[in-house]
Structure formats: C-alpha cells, structure tokens
Amino acid sequence: MNFFYKRVKNTLVKLPFLAKFLTDRHRPSLVLVTNHWEQCPNEPERQLCRALQQRGYYASPEYAIDHLSIDVALVPYRIALMRDTTLTQERKIARYLERKGWTLIFYDDNQIDGNIDRLLYEVDTLVHPPKNASLT
Numbered sequence: 001m002n003f004f005y006k007r008v009k010n011t012l013v014k015l016p017f018l019a020k021f022l023t024d025r026h027r028p029s030l031v032l033v034t035n036h037w038e039q040c041p042n043e044p045e046r047q048l049c050r051a052l053q054q055r056g057y058y059a060s061p062e063y064a065i066d067h068l069s070i071d072v073a074l075v076p077y078r079i080a081l082m083r084d085t086t087l088t089q090e091r092k093i094a095r096y097l098e099r100k101g102w103t104l105i106f107y108d109d110n111q112i113d114g115n116i117d118r119l120l121y122e123v124d125t126l127v128h129p130p131k132n133a134s135l136t
Contacts, residue, residue, distance in 0.1 A: 040072075044109040048072055048081065051116055052123070065100060068093065077103075077127050081119075084108045 040046040040061045049059040049072060063073035063080075072081040080097055084090070084106050097104050103126055107119055 044112045045071055047112055047116065048107070048119070051120055055120060055124070057123070057127075065097070065102070068096065074123070074127075079123060079126055080104045081123075082106055 040049055045061055049061060052059045052072070052074070057074050057077075059081075060073045060075050061071065063070045063075065065080075070080045071083055073079070074081075078101055080102050082093065082104065085093075090106060094104050105119070105122055105126075111119060
C-alpha cells in the first residue's frame with residue numbers, strides 16, 4: 001500500500017497535468033469571510049444571502065473573479081450563484097468558471113420569490129453530496 005502511494009505521488013510530481021484530474025477539486029478552502037450580505041444591491045440577492053446565512057453559509061455578494069462579477073458567491077466552496085442571462089453568455093460564463101474550478105448555478109428572481117428552497121437544496125447537495133446508501 002505504501003509503495004503504491006509513493007509511486008502515484010512520484011508520478012503526479014513528474015506529470016503535474018495529471019494531478020488536475022486525479023485530485024479532488026471541490027474541497028473547501030480556507031478564506032477570510034466577511035458578512036456583507038446587508039450590502040446586496042437588490043432585494044432578491046438580499047433574500048438569497050439571508051437564506052444562505054440561515055443555513056450556515058457566508059455568502060459574498062458582488063464577488064469578482066478576474067473580469068467577471070458574480071452576483072452571490074460561496075467562496076470556500078467555490079460555488080457561484082448568478083442571475084439568468086442569454087444562453088450564449090451562460091455557456092461562456094460556465095465554461096470560464098469551470099476552468100477556474102468553480103461550480104455555477106443560475107437563478108432568476110421569480111425562483112427566489114417563489115421557490116427558494118429548491119435553490120438552497122441544490123447548494124446543499126453541492127456542498128455536502130449525498131452518500132449512496134447501498135454502499136454503506
């Protein structure tokens with residue numbers, strides 16, 4: 001077992017592009033999180049940030065990644081929540097953030113006003129993936 005571990009580790013050191021595929025990219029990272037949810041520019045984002053805070057997440061509104069501004073971000077989990085836009089823009093944004101290691105969820109204002117629980121469930125499943133009961 002120890003020999004196998006050393007062999008894989010040495011291979012990853014020699015070929016760093018393989019490390020991207022063989023390591024877990026969705027691990028939470030340690031970041032300084034401040035409570036800026038009161039400073040959300042509009043009411044739907046404020047409602048979303050409040051709901052996330054009640055669930056124990058610290059949301060960062062208007063978070064910037066390079067040239068892109070994310071409406072609401074859960075930085076330690078690398079989850080971005082953005083309003084719906086055109087389909088081509090959604091694909092470009094999703095592709096760009098996926099390359100950076102972020103997971104993207106699109107929402108619209110009606111979804112926040114009517115059924116915010118579905119959006120929060122999607123965030124919960126990304127943060128804490130359900131375990132398969134048949135394997136335990």
